[in-house]
Amino acid sequence: MNTQAGRATPDVIVVGGGAAGLMAALTAGARGQSVLVLEHGPEVGRKILISGGGRCNFTNTDMRAECFYSANRHFVKSALSRYRPEHFVQMMARHRIAWHEKKLGQLFCDHSARDIVSMLLAECRAVGVRIVTDVRVSAVTRSDMFHLQTSAGAFAARALVLATGGLSIPKLGATGFSYDVARQFGLPVIPPEPALVPLAFGREEEAWVKTLAGLAVPARVSCGKVAFDESVLFTHRGLSGPALLQISTCWRQGQPVMLDLLPGQDLAANLLRLKKEGSKARGAGALARWLPQRLAHSLAERHAPERVLAEWADRDIRALAGQVHHMALHPTGTEGFAKAEVTRGGVDTRALSSRTMEARDVPGLYVVGEAADVTGWLGGYNFHWAWASGFAAGESIGAAV
Structure with a gap:
């Protein structure tokens, strides 16, 4: 008009x-x-x-x-x-x-x-x-x-x-x-x-994120004292989804972004219980009780021992749980104004x-x-x-x- x-x-x-x-x-x-x-x-x-x-x-x-x-x-x-x-x-x-x-x-x-x-x-x-x-x-x-x-x-x-x-x-x-x-x-x-923009990552983290492209999971994303509980979307370029977009506004160059893939749960306690019960599940199978299959397999390949859960040391369980609840990611930047909502x-x-x-x-x-x-x-x-x-x-x- x-x-x-x-x-x-x-x-x-x-x-x-x-x-x-x-x-x-x-x-x-x-x-x-x-x-x-x-x-x-x-x-x-x-x-x-x-x-x-x-x-x-x-x-x-x-x-x-x-x-x-x-x-x-x-x-x-x-x-x-x-x-x-x-x-x-x-x-x-x-x-x-x-x-x-x-x-x-x-x-x-x-x-x-x-x-x-x-x-x-x-x-x-x-x-x-x-x-x-x-x-x-x-x-x-x-x-x-x-x-x-x-x-x-x-x-x-x-x-x-x-x-x-x-x-x-x-x-x-x-x-x-x-x-x-x-x-x-x-x-x-x-x-x-x-702002309200997807974050980009370095070569190693980007390669891992790309293997999960298309997957969306509920998560807690934090940067400093600010945290948001919403979904995270893995893409071919980096991480997006509501929680990542939210945190991008307060993120500054050089700061890590922390990812909790099971907010409100205690993965270490859950895995220790399965170990006590003598579980024969291996890493991916154990994680898949709480996480999507693709994400469970990816995390297990990177962080889980190649043994049945009943044979894991307690420190192995706590180390894996630490990766799930306190994963530190290091953005190299954003996807710029072309992808920014504001x-x-x-x-x-x-x-x-x-x-x-x-x-x-x-x-x-x-x-x-x-x-x-x-x-x-x-x-x-x-x-x-x-x-x-x-x-x-x-x-x-x-x-x-």
């Missing part, structure tokens, strides 16, 4: 037609402001459309500040307290969009992620938000207003919202536009890095008001969504940050402009 913007001067220009940008636009529009959205892609909401397997994990019932990473760790509290998951669900109810809850409080559309985009567009139309797609912004300057030079002509407004996201998923057109404009106006930017880092939130998303030293300039240094857990948190931060900016603009 490409709606001509005309030449009337809007109150607000939102650069970026994703989740945060559309929420900021419809919120400001609902408060009586004239709003223009400039989107460089062929349609708005493209990241929404591909999310959650096409059904959009749009929020989470367990919305806590502790589920977000930022150099300014308290920054998210104000916006999250004022725009809760139930607020977004109420909007969906008005548009009769059915949804369901999956594990860990994750909320998904019953039908399609396109329902979310259609809802946001309908809300924008209802308050007169104008949208221009396929437009590139080439320059931004500021005097009494913000002036934008674009491929669709020149525009100006008293408020400018940077909502172009981060660098993740470049095939959707991700750019560093918001970072560049922020730096231009003196806002610090924390170097962006891939971006870690961005415009330093210490330069922004936590209540309004406005730059403290640049009145009228707002930064929302993934463009800011806020990264949520997997499971609807990043979309909710888009809704909450966009709402905070739109509400502030509506009150101030």
Whole structure:
């Protein structure tokens, strides 16, 4: 869709037609402001459309500040307290969009992620938000207003919202536009890095992981003091799955990642019991009582004695259990922005008001969504940050402009 913007001067220009940008636009529009959205892609909401397997994990019932990473760790509290998951669900109810809850409080559309985009567009139309797609912004300057030079002509407004996201998923057109404009106006930017991204490993660990490609197992993955209990997926390139994606956001180069393949169980105690019973099972057969066959065989080949369990020394049992419960892996990096669901880092939130998303030293300039240094857990948190931060900016603009 490409709606001509005309030449009337809007109150607000939102650069970026994703989740945060559309929420900021419809919120400001609902408060009586004239709003223009400039989107460089062929349609708005493209990241929404591909999310959650096409059904959009749009929020989470367990919305806590502790589920977000930022150099300014308290920054998210104000916006999250004022725009809760139930607020977004109420909007969906008005548009009769059915949804369901999956594990860990994750909320998904019953039908399609396109329902979310259609809802946001309908809300924008209802308050007169104008949208221009396929437009590139080439320059931004500021005097009494913000002036934008674009491929669709020149525009100006008293408020400018940077909502172009981060660098993740470049095939959707991700750019560093918001970072560049922020730096231009003196806002610090924390170097962006891939987050919620599969991890890659060195030759030896990669070779072992590849032998198990396609296998998914429940596990506990930890890095430092942070741990997640979800599934791990072995791939031809490295490790993925929800638990690995979660831990990737807090992982730093050089840190080991610890893997517990039987969380909540005591493999040593179980094997010692079998030994006492005189078990004739060999390593793979013993492990297969608790682990998938392929994983049991792989671990037994690497770490189990070549004797029946009844003949194992207790130290052999404890050594094998240690590998299962405390396997240390050493990532060499990530699979990069191409495979990252979100971006870690961005415009330093210490330069922004936590209540309004406005730059403290640049009145009228707002930064929302993934463009800011806020990264949520997997499971609807990043979309909710888009809704909450966009709402905070739109509400502030509506009150101030």
